[in-house]
Amino acid sequence: MLKKERQAYILHQVNLHNKVLSSLLCSEINVSEDTIRRDLQELADEGKVIKVHGGALSHSFNQVYFPNNGVYSQNHKKTIAEKAVGLISNGMFVLTSGGTTIIEMARSLPAQLKATFISGSIPAILEYMYHPNIEVILIGDKISKNSKITVGSEAIAKIKQLKADICFLGTNAIDVEHGITDNDWEVVQLKRAMIESSKMVVCLSIAEKINSAQPIRVCGLDEIDMLITELPANDPLLKPYIDAGVKVA
Amino acid sequence: MLKKERQAYILHQVNLHNKVLSSLLCSEINVSEDTIRRDLQELADEGKVIKVHGGALSHSFNQVYFPNNGVYSQNHKKTIAEKAVGLISNGMFVLTSGGTTIIEMARSLPAQLKATFISGSIPAILEYMYHPNIEVILIGDKISKNSKITVGSEAIAKIKQLKADICFLGTNAIDVEHGITDNDWEVVQLKRAMIESSKMVVCLSIAEKINSAQPIRVCGLDEIDMLITELPANDPLLKPYIDAGVKVA
DNA sequence: GAAATTCCTGCACAAAAACGCAAAAAGCAG
DNA sequence: CTGCTTTTTGCGTTTTTGTGCAGGAATTTC
Numbered sequence: 001m002l003k004k005e006r007q008a009y010i011l012h013q014v015n016l017h018n019k020v021l022s023s024l025l026c027s028e029i030n031v032s033e034d035t036i037r038r039d040l041q042e043l044a045d046e047g048k049v050i051k052v053h054g055g056a057l058s059h060s061f062n063q064v065y066f067p068n069n070g071v072y073s074q075n076h077k078k079t080i081a082e083k084a085v086g087l088i089s090n091g092m093f094v095l096t097s098g099g100t101t102i103i104e105m106a107r108s109l110p111a112q113l114k115a116t117f118i119s120g121s122i123p124a125i126l127e128y129m130y131h132p133n134i135e136v137i138l139i140g141d142k143i144s145k146n147s148k149i150t151v152g153s154e155a156i157a158k159i160k161q162l163k164a165d166i167c168f169l170g171t172n173a174i175d176v177e178h179g180i181t182d183n184d185w186e187v188v189q190l191k192r193a194m195i196e197s198s199k200m201v202v203c204l205s206i207a208e209k210i211n212s213a214q215p216i217r218v219c220g221l222d223e224i225d226m227l228i229t230e231l232p233a234n235d236p237l238l239k240p241y242i243d244a245g246v247k248v249a
Numbered sequence: 250m251l252k253k254e255r256q257a258y259i260l261h262q263v264n265l266h267n268k269v270l271s272s273l274l275c276s277e278i279n280v281s282e283d284t285i286r287r288d289l290q291e292l293a294d295e296g297k298v299i300k301v302h303g304g305a306l307s308h309s310f311n312q313v314y315f316p317n318n319g320v321y322s323q324n325h326k327k328t329i330a331e332k333a334v335g336l337i338s339n340g341m342f343v344l345t346s347g348g349t350t351i352i353e354m355a356r357s358l359p360a361q362l363k364a365t366f367i368s369g370s371i372p373a374i375l376e377y378m379y380h381p382n383i384e385v386i387l388i389g390d391k392i393s394k395n396s397k398i399t400v401g402s403e404a405i406a407k408i409k410q411l412k413a414d415i416c417f418l419g420t421n422a423i424d425v426e427h428g429i430t431d432n433d434w435e436v437v438q439l440k441r442a443m444i445e446s447s448k449m450v451v452c453l454s455i456a457e458k459i460n461s462a463q464p465i466r467v468c469g470l471d472e473i474d475m476l477i478t479e480l481p482a483n484d485p486l487l488k489p490y491i492d493a494g495v496k497v498a
Numbered sequence: 499g500a501a502a503t504t505c506c507t508g509c510a511c512a513a514a515a516a517c518g519c520a521a522a523a524a525g526c527a528g
Numbered sequence: 529c530t531g532c533t534t535t536t537t538g539c540g541t542t543t544t545t546g547t548g549c550a551g552g553a554a555t556t557t558c
Contacts, residue, residue, distance in 0.1 A: 003546070004301045005268060008310070022504080032548050037505070053504065053555065059352075059372075120389070122374065129371065129392060138399050140369070140389025140407060143378060150387050154407075158389060252536070271514080281538050286515070302514065302545065 001029065007039050014049045014058050017130040021055040076206050076230040081105040083228045083249050084168060084204055090114045092165040095194050096124055098149035099170025101204045103127060109134065118164065120150035120190070144186060151186035159193040167198030171205035173212040176240045179220035181213045188216045195219055202226045210237055221246055250278060256288050263298050267310040270303060325455045325479035330354040332477045332498050333417060333453055339363045341414040344443050345373055347398040348419020350453045352376060358383065367413065369399035369439070393435060400435035408442040416447030420454035422461045423476070425489045428469035430462045437465045444468055451475045459486055470495055
C-alpha cells in the first residue's frame, strides 16, 4: 500500500467516524504504530486532522471531546455506564438527558447494538453519531451553553410526542425525602418531560450525590424505576431507596 | 514496445485502478524501473497522473479521498468566510446550512457579534456554541451521519415556521443554466425550506464549483440574492451571474 | 502512586528516486 | 549501406524516502 493511499484511507476514516485510534488503524492496515503515528502527524501538520494522545480527531469534533473533564472520578462513571448499557437491547427507543455520566454511557455502547437514541445533548449526540449501528434523533431548540443541551418549550413538546422504551437521566442530587432534584430550571422541565414519555426511568448517579438535595424538584422516587450507582446493590447507603420501591444496580 | 504505446498503457492502468506501482509495471512491461519512472514523470508533467513515492495515482483518486482539501482551498474558504461575516450585523436571525465553507464562516465570526444562529449542522453548532455572544437554535430531527446534519420533515417544518434575516448556503454546484444543484436529496429539501424562510439568500461557493452541476436542483439563480466566492467581483467567471441579477462578492 | 499505554528520538535497513554516463536504438542524409 | 545526430534505455552510484525497532520520556489509567 502506498503511503499516500494509506493516508487517504486514514483521513477518510477520520471524517467518517470523527475519531480514529492509532492502535486500531495499525492492525487494520497492517503497519507499525510508528508509521500510523507519522501519518497522523503529517495529516495534522497539513491541518487535516487533530492529533491527540492515542489517535486523531476530526476538526469539528475536537472541541467537545473533553476526555476527563469530569469533576468526579471517571472510573466510577465507567462502572455506572457499563451497568446502564446492559439494560439496552436491540431495537429499543432510548431517551437520554445530558451530563457526563450519560456521555460515559454513550462511549460504552457495544458496537453491535442496534437501537435508536434520542437526545438533545450535544456531547452525547456526537458519541452516538459515530456509532455504526445507532440511529440518532436530535431534539432541537435553543441551546443552553452551560449544559450543552437543547432546552425550551419546543424541545419539551417534541419529547411529549414520544413514548420511549427506556430513559436514562443523569442525576445531580437524590434523596429519600425530596426524590430527584436539580439546580437548572430548564433542564428540570426537560427531565420531567422525559420521565412522562418513557415506559421505564433509570437514574444514573455516582454515590457522592446520593442523599443530597438541590433546590428544584424533578420527581419523586415513586416515578423512577431504577437507580444505578457504582456501589454494589447491597450497600447500606442504597437500602432506603430499595425500601421506597426503587430497584438498584 | 514503443514509448508512446507504453505510456498509453500506463495511463490506461492508472485510470482503471486509480493507482499503479512502478515495481509492478516494470515487470509487466519488461523494462527497467528507470524507464517507468521517466514515463510517470512525463505523464505527471502533462497533468495526466499524480506521481507519488512508489508509483502514481489517478486524479479521481485524489478527488475521492482528498475532496478539495489542501492549503489553497482552505485559504479560499477563509476568504469567502470573511466576506460572508461582513453581511451579518447585531441582532440578526441567521439561518445556515451545513458544509465546510459554513464551518469556516462560523470560525470567523467576530467575538463581539450578537446574533441568533439557527442550524441543523452539528459541526456548525459546535462552533456557534463556543462563541460568547451568539444565541444558538438547533433544528432537531434524524441525523444524517454522512453530512452530520439533521434531515427530515420535522426539520423542514420547523424551518418553515421561521423568517430569518439572512440565510447562508454552502453550495456544491452552481451554473447559469441549472442554478444551484446538489447530490443529496434530503439536504436539498432542507435548503429549499431555508431559502423560503429567509429574507435574503447568500450562496457561498469556492470557484472550482462554479459552472458545475449536480443531479438535484435546489433553486434557480433568481431565488438567490448574492454569491460569495474567493474571486474578486470583476472576475470574468462571475460575469454571467451578475448578468443574471445575482450580486457577487 | 504504580502499571500500562502511548509518544518521541535516533538509528538501521530497505526501497525508491535522482543523476550522470554510456550503450543501444531510431531517424536521417548522402 | 554508412556515418552522423538525436532519442531512448539501462546501469552504477549517490541521495532521499519510508518503515520498523529499541530505548527512555511522557501521559493516561486504575
